[in-house]
Amino acid sequence: MRKKILLGLGAAGTALAMLPLFAAFEAHVINVTATIENALQLRTTEIEYGTVFPEEKLDAPLVLALSSSFLAEDRVDDVEYVIRQKPKCGLPDPGTDPVQYSAFGRVTEVEGQFVCEDQGHVILPLLCPYLSKHPDGNPTPGNDGSLDAFHGPITGWSPEDTVENQVLGKLSKVAQDIADEWNIDLVVPCFKGSCAQDNVIPPQYQADPANEHEIFGCDLWVEVTGVSLPPPPPGTVTVTKVIADVTGTTLVVADFNLFVGAEAVASGVGESFAPGSYVVSETEAGIVDETYSTAISCDDDDFVVATGTITVESGEVISCTITNTEIPQ
Numbered sequence: 001m002r003k004k005i006l007l008g009l010g011a012a013g014t015a016l017a018m019l020p021l022f023a024a025f026e027a028h029v030i031n032v033t034a035t036i037e038n039a040l041q042l043r044t045t046e047i048e049y050g051t052v053f054p055e056e057k058l059d060a061p062l063v064l065a066l067s068s069s070f071l072a073e074d075r076v077d078d079v080e081y082v083i084r085q086k087p088k089c090g091l092p093d094p095g096t097d098p099v100q101y102s103a104f105g106r107v108t109e110v111e112g113q114f115v116c117e118d119q120g121h122v123i124l125p126l127l128c129p130y131l132s133k134h135p136d137g138n139p140t141p142g143n144d145g146s147l148d149a150f151h152g153p154i155t156g157w158s159p160e161d162t163v164e165n166q167v168l169g170k171l172s173k174v175a176q177d178i179a180d181e182w183n184i185d186l187v188v189p190c191f192k193g194s195c196a197q198d199n200v201i202p203p204q205y206q207a208d209p210a211n212e213h214e215i216f217g218c219d220l221w222v223e224v225t226g227v228s229l230p231p232p233p234p235g236t237v238t239v240t241k242v243i244a245d246v247t248g249t250t251l252v253v254a255d256f257n258l259f260v261g262a263e264a265v266a267s268g269v270g271e272s273f274a275p276g277s278y279v280v281s282e283t284e285a286g287i288v289d290e291t292y293s294t295a296i297s298c299d300d301d302d303f304v305v306a307t308g309t310i311t312v313e314s315g316e317v318i319s320c321t322i323t324n325t326e327i328p329q
Contacts, residue, residue, distance in 0.1 A: 042062075088217030235312035
């Protein structure tokens with residue numbers, strides 16, 4: 001009888017102990033949503049040079065711009081991106097010579113090598129090494145990279161070659177750089193054994209004669225690598241020069257140049273400064289014969305008296321005073 005009672009209590013205790021694991025006494029539902037938009041808009045979707053001839057140089061534009069959604073969003077400012085090159089795939093039409101393609105596809109990476117995604121597709125003769133990429137130079141100085149023609153291998157292009165020959169780009173609303181117009185120019189190779197003596201094609205980039213009449217290809221991939229927030233609003237710093245009222249002093253405000261960091265400022269005039277640390281200082285504007293003492297004070301909580309250093313926070317207003325007191329001789 002005692003055994004039955006003990007077992008019964010044990011079972012009841014287990015049920016009571018497990019109850020909080022499955023029961024909720026209060027619940028709140030938080031709705032989480034997001035609208036996902038592309039940051040970049042490509043105004044160029046295809047570049048087709050058509051039939052070309054050895055040593056021709058042909059230009060084609062590639063325009064990348066911030067999307068309307070990105071421009072309308074105040075929370076973000078700039079986009080960093082890369083232009084990468086990868087081999088191009090095509091589905092050969094049986095029995096065509098030179099080879100014609102009924103469809104084009106893309107590569108994917110398998111065990112460190114590029115292979116075609118779609119069954120039956122093959123990689124076209126490689127055009128990537130002959131494509132240069134030069135930016136529009138806006139803004140000045142430029143914030144985009146560049147790449148001349150004749151780069152990477154002409155066969156066996158790998159993912160490492162794609163990264164090694166990528167080109168960096170950046171668009172920024174604050175810098176009013178909302179679109180980049182790249183010049184994608186093709187320097188057409190000659191075929192090995194048929195190049196002119198004065199040709200400009202490096203020997204290692206002369207094409208295989210077996211590929212004459214064939215379609216060459218390359219895919220340009222534009223990939224966004226970063227989206228940044230706008231810079232924080234600046235703070236305002238006002239430095240006021242004071243000449244102490246000492247009988248007989250000949251010092252004047254114009255005897256001194258005032259600085260916040262490396263930037264010269266006018267006495268009593270507020271100037272904008274990005275958040276950060278700055279040294280408030282002065283220099284003599286010319287030859288000052290008087291002997292004087294200097295005292296710097298600022299209403300910044302982080303002001304370091306020994307060095308004259310202030311710390312500007314976003315939106316902060318700081319006032320400093322540099323007082324010179326002539327010492328009678």
